[in-house]
Amino acid sequence: xxxxPTRKRMARAEKSQRGSEESPLIKWTxxxxxxxxxxxxxxxxxxxxxxxAFSKGVEHYWSALKHPESLAAIRLTLxxxxxxxxLNVIFGLAAAWAIAKFEFPGKPLLLTLIDLPFSVSPIVAxxxxxxxxxxxxxxxxxxxDRNIFIVxxxxxxxxxxxxxxxxxxxxxxxxxxxxxxxxxxxxxLTLGASGWQTFWYVTLPSVKWGLLYGVILCxxxxxxxxxxxxxxxxxxxxxxxxxxxxxEKLYNEYQGAxxxxxxxxxxxxxxxxxxxxxxxxxxxxxxxxx
Amino acid sequence: xxxxxxxxxxxxxxxxxxxxxxxxxxxxxxxxxxALRTSSLGWQEFWRLATTDRAIASYxxxxxxxxxxxxxxxxxxxxxxxxxxxxxxxxRRLLDALVDFPFALPTAVAGLxxxxxxxxxxxxxxxxxxxxxxxxxxxxxxxxxLTFTGLPFVVRTIQPVLENLERExxxxxxxxxxxxxxxxxxxxxxxxLPSLLTGFALSFGRAIGEYGSVVFISGNLPYKxxxxxxxxxxxLEEYNYxxxxxxxxxxxxxxxxxxxxxxxxxxxxxxxxx
Numbered sequence: 001x002x003x004x005p006t007r008k009r010m011a012r013a014e015k016s017q018r019g020s021e022e023s024p025l026i027k028w029t030x031x032x033x034x035x036x037x038x039x040x041x042x043x044x045x046x047x048x049x050x051x052x053a054f055s056k057g058v059e060h061y062w063s064a065l066k067h068p069e070s071l072a073a074i075r076l077t078l079x080x081x082x083x084x085x086x087l088n089v090i091f092g093l094a095a096a097w098a099i100a101k102f103e104f105p106g107k108p109l110l111l112t113l114i115d116l117p118f119s120v121s122p123i124v125a126x127x128x129x130x131x132x133x134x135x136x137x138x139x140x141x142x143x144x145d146r147n148i149f150i151v152x153x154x155x156x157x158x159x160x161x162x163x164x165x166x167x168x169x170x171x172x173x174x175x176x177x178x179x180x181x182x183x184x185x186x187x188x189l190t191l192g193a194s195g196w197q198t199f200w201y202v203t204l205p206s207v208k209w210g211l212l213y214g215v216i217l218c219x220x221x222x223x224x225x226x227x228x229x230x231x232x233x234x235x236x237x238x239x240x241x242x243x244x245x246x247x248e249k250l251y252n253e254y255q256g257a258x259x260x261x262x263x264x265x266x267x268x269x270x271x272x273x274x275x276x277x278x279x280x281x282x283x284x285x286x287x288x289x290x
Numbered sequence: 291x292x293x294x295x296x297x298x299x300x301x302x303x304x305x306x307x308x309x310x311x312x313x314x315x316x317x318x319x320x321x322x323x324x325a326l327r328t329s330s331l332g333w334q335e336f337w338r339l340a341t342t343d344r345a346i347a348s349y350x351x352x353x354x355x356x357x358x359x360x361x362x363x364x365x366x367x368x369x370x371x372x373x374x375x376x377x378x379x380x381x382r383r384l385l386d387a388l389v390d391f392p393f394a395l396p397t398a399v400a401g402l403x404x405x406x407x408x409x410x411x412x413x414x415x416x417x418x419x420x421x422x423x424x425x426x427x428x429x430x431x432x433x434x435x436l437t438f439t440g441l442p443f444v445v446r447t448i449q450p451v452l453e454n455l456e457r458e459x460x461x462x463x464x465x466x467x468x469x470x471x472x473x474x475x476x477x478x479x480x481x482x483l484p485s486l487l488t489g490f491a492l493s494f495g496r497a498i499g500e501y502g503s504v505v506f507i508s509g510n511l512p513y514k515x516x517x518x519x520x521x522x523x524x525x526l527e528e529y530n531y532x533x534x535x536x537x538x539x540x541x542x543x544x545x546x547x548x549x550x551x552x553x554x555x556x557x558x559x560x561x562x563x564x
Contacts, residue, residue, distance in 0.1 A: 022470055027377060034373040035385065037366050040414070041438065042388050045403040046395075048413060052406055091312045098306035101299050110309075112553075116317055119545040121499025123519040124538040127526065128320035131327055136531055138323060163316050185299055195300035224396025226502035231523065244398035244502065251402060251506065260406075263399040270394035277394075278387050 049267045052260035064250075064258035065265070072238040073246035073262070079154070080229075080242060081222045084161040088218055089211070092169030097203070100177035101185070111174070117166040125163045126231025129156055152234030157242065160228040165218045172214030176207050209287075213280045220273040224266055324542075328535045339536040344512055345521060349540070351429060352518040356497035359436035360444075363493045364486055367444025374445070375452040393442045397502025404435055405507040427509030432517060435503040440493030447489035448482060451559075455481060484559030488552055495548040498541065 021027070054061055064070060095114060099107060117125065131137050133150040143150060150156045184206070188198040204211075226244040233240040241249065243262055250259035328336065339345070374386050392400065407414045408425025418425060425431050455478065463473040501519040508515040516524075518541055525534035 026470075030369060030373050031377055031379050034366075034370050035381070038370070038385055038388050041441075042391050044413065045400065045407060045438070046391065048403045048407055049399060052403070087312075091309060094305040094312075095309035097301060098309055102297050102302045102306070104302075104306070110313075112549075113313060113317065115549075116321075119495055119499075119549045120321075121501065121519050121538075121541050121545070123501050123522050124324075124499070124542055127522060127534055127538050128324045130526065131323050131531070131535065132320055136529075138327075159316070163320070166316060182297060182299055189298060189300075198299075199301070220394055224398070226396060226398040227519065230501075231526065244396055247398050247402060248506075256406065259402060263402050266396045266399045270391065270396065270399070273394045274387055274390055277390065 046267060046271075049260055049264050052257060053264040055260075056257040060257055061261045061264075064255075064261035067258070069238045069241065070246055070258075070262055073241045073243045074265070076154075076157075076239075076241065077223050077243040080157055080161050081219055083158050084165060084222045085215060085219050087162055088165055088169050089215060091166070092173050092211075092214060095170045096173035096177045096207075097199075099174050100180075101182045114167050114170050114174075117163055120163075122164060122225065122227025123231055125228040126160050129159050129163075129232050151232055152236065152240060154240070156232035157229050157240065160232045161222050161225050164225050164228050165222045168218035168221065169211070169214035172210045172217070173207055176210040177203070180206055209280055209284055213277065216273055216276050216280075220269060223269060321542075324535060324538060327531075328539045331532055331536070335532065336536055336539075339533050340540055342533075344516070345518070345533075345537060345540075347513045348516050348518040348521045348537075351432060351514075351516065352498055355429060355432040355436055355517070356494050356500075359433050359440055359497050360490045360494040362433070362437045363440045363444045364490045367441060367489060367493075368448060368482070368486060370441075370445045371448040371452055375449055389442055389445045391442075392439050397439065397500070398506070400438055401435060401503040401506030404438060404503065405431070408434065408507065426507055427511075427515065429508075429515055431507035431509075432504050432515060435507050436497040436500055439500055439503050440496050443492040443496060444486070444489035447492060448485045451482060451485040484555060488555045488559065491548055491552045491555060495545060495552070498544060498548075 022030070065074075095110075098104075099110065130151055133139055133143060133156060135144070135151075137151070150159070184202050185198050188202045189195075193201070224244060225242075226248070229242055230245055230248070233242065233245055235241060235245060235249070237249070243266055247259045247262050247266075250256075250262065331339070370385075370389060374382065374389075405426050406412050408418065408431060409415045410419045412426075415425060423430070425434055459477050459481075460473050463477045464470075468476070499519060501517075501523075504517055505520055508517065508520075510516050510520050518537055522534045522537045522541075525531075525537065
C-alpha cells in the first residue's frame, strides 16, 4: 500500500519542482519536532509506568499485584466492565436500529442527547447519582428503609460507568448502519425471515467490526474510569475500590512502586486497545478496498 | 428526501422505546435531578455559592489552564497532523498510533506517571527542576496534564481535513508564483481553520471536566492548584451538597455552550468543504 502513492508523489514533486513540497530542511525539522514531542510527551510517560512498576524488582511487582486489596480491585474492575459494556451494547444496537432504519421526528435531538455524556465532567456524572440515590438523595430514605445500597456499592459504580461509556457503541453503530441502508433487511424479510432472524443473520454480521470497535473503546473507558467512580464508590478498601481507585490510594500512601504495578495492568490494557483499534481499522480499510 | 415514512422493517417501537427508556434512566433523569435540586436553592443562594472566593479561584485555574492546554494542543496537534499526513518517514505508523495513546490510557494512570516524571527526582524533573521548572504540584502541572489528555482531539480533527485537501490548489498557488510559506498561509491555513477551531474547542471542553489526570500532579492546594471538579469533590466530602451542585451546574452550562459552539463550527466547516 505504501509503495505506489509514494512513487506517484515523488514524481509529482519533481514535476512541480518542489512547488508544493517544503524544502528537505524544513520537512525534516518538522518531523524531528513531531517525533521529539511525541517521544517526550507520549512515549516517556508510557515507558515510565513500566520502569517505575519494576523499580523495586519483579518480586515486589508481583507481591503488589497479589495483595488482597489489589486482587479485589482487579476483580471489581472486571465485574463492572462485564456488566456495563453489555448494557451499552444492547442500547447501542437498539438506538442504531431505530435511528438508522426508520424516519421519525426529533431524530437530531436524540442524536445530540446520546452524545451528551461525552461533554459532562466525570465528577458531575458521579454527583448526579449521589443526588438521586445518596443519603440525602431523592430516593435515599426509601432505599435505606429497604436495605438497598446503590451509592458506595456496586450498583452505583456500574451506573456511573454506564453513564460515562454510554455513547461509545451507539456512536460507532449509527453511522455504519445508516450507510448500509435497509435494502438487505428488506430482502431478507421478503424471503420470509422473521424480524429477529433478519437482525441476527443480516444486520449483525454486516456491522460486526464496527460493533467490536465500539465494544473495545467502551471497555477501555469502563475499566479505566476514575472520576465518576471515585465520587460514587465510597473507597471501601477491598470492596468498592476499582483499579484506578486502588492506584490513587497506593499513591497517597507513598507506595509508588505498588501504585505503578497496578497502573501497569491498565497501561497494558491501553496498549492492547490501541493495537486492536489499529487492527480493526486496517481490516476495515481492506474490506473497503476489495 | 422522499423517504418512506413507514419502513417495512419491524422493531421500531421496541428499539426506540428501549433506547428512550435507557437514555432517560441513565442520562436524562439524573441530570434532571441535578437541575431540579439546584433550582430549589433559589437565585440568591445559587449566586452566593457559585461566586465564593475559592470557587472563583478554581474557575480561573480550570478555564485558564484548559485554554492554554488547548492552545498548546492546537499548535502541536497541527504539527503532528501535518507531519503524519504529508510526509513519509520511518516510524510514521507508530507515531500515528501513539497519538491515540492519551485516549486509551486511563486518566489515573496518566496522572500518576506524569506526576512522577516531573517530580524533582523523576526522569524529566531531574533536568527541569534545576532550571526552575517545577511540573509537579504547580499550575504548570495542571496545564501539562490537560495538554496530555487533550492532544488526540486536535490531531484527529485536523488529520482527515488535511488528507482530503486537494494538492492541486497548492500546486496552482505555486505555479502562480507563491512561495511555500505564502501558499501555506493563504491557501492551506484558511481551509484548516474550521477543523483547528473545532479541535481546540473539543480539547478545551475535555480539559474543563478533566479530573483523574490532574489530581495526581496538581497537589490540589485550595486557591492555588485546585481545579473546579476537585472542589466539587471537596464540597461533597463536607456534605455541602448545595455547593457541589452549584459548581456542577456552572461546569455543565459551560460544557453545553461549548457543545453548541462545536456543532455550529462543524456545520460551518462542512459548508466550506462542499
